[in-house]
Structure formats: structure tokens, C-alpha cells
Amino acid sequence: MSWPIGAQAGNASMFGRGWKPGATWRSRRRRFRGRLCPFASPRNRRMPYVTYEKRGHVAIMTLNRPERMNALGRELSAELREAEAQFATDDDVWLGIYTGAGDRAFCAGLDLKEAAERGSDAVAGASSGSSPISRFERIAPDHGKPTIAAINGAAYGGGLEMALTCDIRICSDSARMALAEVKVGLCPPGGSFNLPRLVGLSNSMWLLLSGEPVDAEEALRMGLVTRVVPYPELLDTAVAMGETIVANAPLAVRATRKLAHLGIEMPRDYARRMGAMLIESVWSSEDAVEGARAFAERRAPDWQMR
Template identity: 45%
Template sequence: MRTDNGLSVEVVDRVAHVTLDRPERLNALSTGLIADIVAAFDGFTADDDVWAVLLTGSGERAFSAGVDLKEVNQADGAARPMTMPMAGTTRNVFETVLECAKPVVAAINGVAAGGGCEIALACDVRLAADHARIGLPEAKRGMGANFGCQLLPRIVPRGIAYELLYLGELISAQEAHRWGLVNRVVPGDRLAEEAREFCRRLVANAPLTVRRYKAMIGKGAELPLSAALRLSVGPNPYLSEDRAEGVRAFLEKRDPVWRAR
């Protein structure tokens, strides 16, 4: 399915393949595309057929060039101010991706700049093509990177976060990997298959366990260890049918058949 605003979604073998499909605009985030992303990711949380999400961009030039500045300029000309971050009548797109209950993998197939970088930061795992470039150039555009300036220093050392934000320059995939901003760098012509294989391996594991990991890390990362250890968020795998199935499958030397219950 492809929306009129350029979002393609296809669920295959329990993986939702989501593509930002505006290659003529370097997959820039228009207001319409943002609304479609929010709707799609809200739906994934409750969709029993989706166990993981793979997010990428169309073509080889860009994952996403960020907020559609052509649209912003037109709005400025019409005297319609931009909505302040985390305000307005709709949910923030980066927060929606971040808080999706299912694991989300980004396949960064090209430039991920500004909002494109921020939506990649909202994903749990980031795989990058070797020609990709990543960064937050908002300081060069008078923008704010509200989401990025909070999440980036939680992923990379604070000094590196300051540097990337202050200078607003894009870095190579290799440098992003050096600082832990991306998990892996692969040749561009292999990125799609590497990302699909990663997701195949991910959904082969117990889905309730994976979802609990995401919830526990998301809720507990900033807590003192003593408090984090006592969290109980996300689905409970300990009392699940899948836990019993996993043990039986191991003893019977076969692949488990997960039911997500």
C-alpha cells in the first residue's frame, strides 16, 4: 500500500516494510507524510501481524533529507508559523516511532539529515549504507532539532553530540559507526538484503521477550539501577505460552513456534 503522501507499507512474514517514498524530494518529511507515518506506527503497536518494523527511504540518494523546507517556506510566506515541537493537535512523529511497542530497524540508504536523522535516531537499530551521510544541520537553517538534541547525547558521547549539533555538518557512515550512532555499515547494494536478514533473525525470536526488552530499556535507561531492576513493563514472557514452547522446542531440538501469547 502506498499513500498519496508517499508512504509505502507492506507486511511480509511479520515484518512491516515502511518506505519513505518521495525520491523526487529526497524523501523529505512533508506534513502529509508525517501524518501518514504517525498513523502507520500507531497501528503497528496493536497489529498482531507485525512483530518488527523496517524503515527505509526510496532510492539510493537519501533516507530522508528532513523536514520539507519548500513546504516550510511556503508556510512562512502565508504567515503560518511552524508548530512548536511537542505542541499542536497531532502527535510528534519522532516520539511515535520511538514509542512504537514493536522493534524498529532503520536501513539508512543515503543522506539522513535534520528530521531524517531524527527519525533514524528514533529507531532501535540503525544499519547504514557505506555512502550514507548523517547529521543535524539545523544550526545552518535556524531550526531547532528538538528531538535530536535530547536523544543524540543519549546515544553518543556528549562532546560528540555537542560537536554534531553546534557545527551542523553531516558525517560519514563510517564515522557514525565509530561513535555508535549506527550499528553496522554495509555496501549500498547489500543494505536492503542485510536489513531484511536482520529482521528475519529478529522475528525468529520470542516476540514477547523482544517487546519486553524494548519497554524495559526505554523505561529504565535513565533510572537508578535499583529502580530499573524492579520495573515490570511490556508483556510478561515469564508466564507466557511462548516460554513453555521455547523450553520444549530446545529439549526436542526443533525450532519453536511462537504465538506471541
């Protein structure tokens, strides 16, 4: 099923009178009992630029502005943050897929037309007085759940940087990818760190310093993507991969993901020490017992996330 993304609790101006920051949805429904409530839940507010669909334990977040190549304008970016907040807080969703509407673009990066109209603050994405760290921390959100980028066309600049933060990337055979910030006087605030970890320094330096695109075949060769499929098969392939992952124990999946990141970011021995308690918590969990029991009884496990 699918629905528009809802606004987040605590935004008093959005909900108007009768709303108190921090109030729960249940208390809010009581407050509006006996009169028309403009929003029954956070999913009722119409959001035209990002759609959110659930298929079992998989969520699909689609950038939905194909006429602007799904570029990251102010409104689309705000809606994407709300979609990610819903993904992060929905305990029934264990994996997220990012993709774009249409066959032309996954995401063309920053909406430069809008940025030109708004000036340098729009390019930086900054409000007056914000620090560089807070200004760019949105570039690499980590919600603790695995993610897949289904790259359905051009992924440029911030669009490719979004894909680089995902755990797995697949693309259509017509996809093209570039970190072209240097061509417009900018530097990649996320890709400069993430790309060398994924494809090595030599491959990443060409992409970062030239700003030139690579096609799907070259992206597969250098390890930037895991699979290349025809465009009509792209989303179904991503969902099938996601369903394979969510069939596994969610605690084990999230812990394994965390351990892999520790292994990349820290010296190996230190990472092992840091991860020891996490490993122990998974091996001693009820799901570990359930997994062994289900295997012995030749049935599908019933994961409880504990």
C-alpha cells in the first residue's frame, strides 16, 4: 500500500490551533473529538515531491519531480527528510529503497535553477549563523537500517552522494553517475569521503576531480554498483533484493551492518573490541534461539526482534 508522507509531531505551525508540541497522536485525537480534525494521522498531509510505499517490511521512497530530473530543491528536500523520518521510526519497516520517478533521472543533485534564484545561501543549504558541520550533516543520514539505491537514470552531484550513503546500489543499463560539483564551483561534501571508501582512491580521484560521468558498465566495473539491469526490471530487482534481506533476522542484519562499518572506519583489532558486546547481544538473543529452532523444524522463522 502507499500513502503521502505526513508531517512530523511538534510542528505547531503546520497543525494550527489545538496542537501542543510533544503531544501524542492519541491525545491529539482526543483534543479534536467532536469536531473536524484536519489531520487524523501524520500520513494524511499531501506531499507531491516524495512518495512513500510499503511492501511488507520494505519501504520505497521515490523522488517525484521528474520534470526537474528529481533535483533537490527546497520542497523536495524537506519532504525527503519527512519520508526518512517515517522510515526511521516505523518499527515494521526493516529496509528502505531510494529511487526516482521516470526513466531520465534518479536525482540530478542540487536544483541549480532554484539555487540561482535564491542566491548563495540556497547553494550552501544554510541559514544565517549555522555551522559547517550542522549545515552538511543531512548528507549522510544513518537510520540504523539497511538501504538500497535503485538508480534509474542520471545520478549527479547530491543525487549520487545520496546513493553513496546507501548500503547497496543497483542501476538501470541507461544510468549515468557523476560528482560534478567542481564544474559549478563547489566540492562534494559527502562524496569526497564516501567514494574513496567504495571504489578506491584512483577511481574516485578521476570522478571527483574531473566531474565527468561514468555509465552503468563502468560503474559496475569499479564496484560503484552491485548489479545492472534493464530499466523496467530495476525496481522489482531492488524489492526482491530487499525481501531477501528482510527475510533474515532484523537484529542480526542491523548488527552485521554496524560491524561492517566499524571494520571500515576503525583499525581491525579496535573494531573487534568495539563490536564484541554487539555480537554477544545478537548471539544471546531470542531470535538466535528461534533461528536454530526453525532450522531444526524445517520452517520459516518468526523473528521477534529481541
